[in-house]
Amino acid sequence: MSEKIDKTLRAALLKDAEAIHAKDAPYKRAADKEFVLWLVIVLAAAFALRLFLFEPVRVVGDSMHDTLVSGERMLVEKFSYWFNAPERGDIIICFYPHHTTSCVKRVIGIGGDSVEIRDGILYLNGEKLNESAYWEDRIDQDMAEYLVPEGHVFVVGDNRNESSDSRNPLVGAIPLERVVGKVIGVVWPFDEARRI
Numbered sequence: 001m002s003e004k005i006d007k008t009l010r011a012a013l014l015k016d017a018e019a020i021h022a023k024d025a026p027y028k029r030a031a032d033k034e035f036v037l038w039l040v041i042v043l044a045a046a047f048a049l050r051l052f053l054f055e056p057v058r059v060v061g062d063s064m065h066d067t068l069v070s071g072e073r074m075l076v077e078k079f080s081y082w083f084n085a086p087e088r089g090d091i092i093i094c095f096y097p098h099h100t101t102s103c104v105k106r107v108i109g110i111g112g113d114s115v116e117i118r119d120g121i122l123y124l125n126g127e128k129l130n131e132s133a134y135w136e137d138r139i140d141q142d143m144a145e146y147l148v149p150e151g152h153v154f155v156v157g158d159n160r161n162e163s164s165d166s167r168n169p170l171v172g173a174i175p176l177e178r179v180v181g182k183v184i185g186v187v188w189p190f191d192e193a194r195r196i
Contacts, residue, residue: 055180056187057093057102063157063164064104067091067134067196073188074104074196078181085110086153086179088124091196093180094155096171102180105155105165106134109148109173117143117167122156134158141167148173 059072068074068091076093086092090107109115109124116123120138123129139160146166148154152173157163166173185195 065159067158074183076181077184091183095178109154111150113148116145
């Protein structure tokens, strides 16, 4: 019985305290400042998370079709390339030299590799590259042997004949400092979500 009275008394005191504080302008201002500070901290943390760790990026165009479809949202992980360079086969987000919009492409060659397209087939370091997991057609245009400079990656879209990429002399190999991060999966639409 006394426990029920304690709860009732506590509820009444709390209600009275809230009524007093509602009339107390300094208390209200302090509570508002505390809320605004909390909101700023949450927004700053979300911004830092997006800027430095993970970022959702929308696929635009068909250069990575069928691996990635235009309109899908990818999740890009940014921190692993702080410690390690991209590897062959990674799907990355990068900026082409002299461009301000990002692109999504597959890393074919790393610094020191030679890349060549002969008779519609891509060769890496003189060996035919097995691309059956993402490309099963012939490449329309051949490309003379290209030596990837150190500190760069050679990138190509999975939809080989519909992609502007490192094969274009105006693009060439991508400096590592222009690589934003690694695509780890598709997160939208939910029914198409998958790991890359």
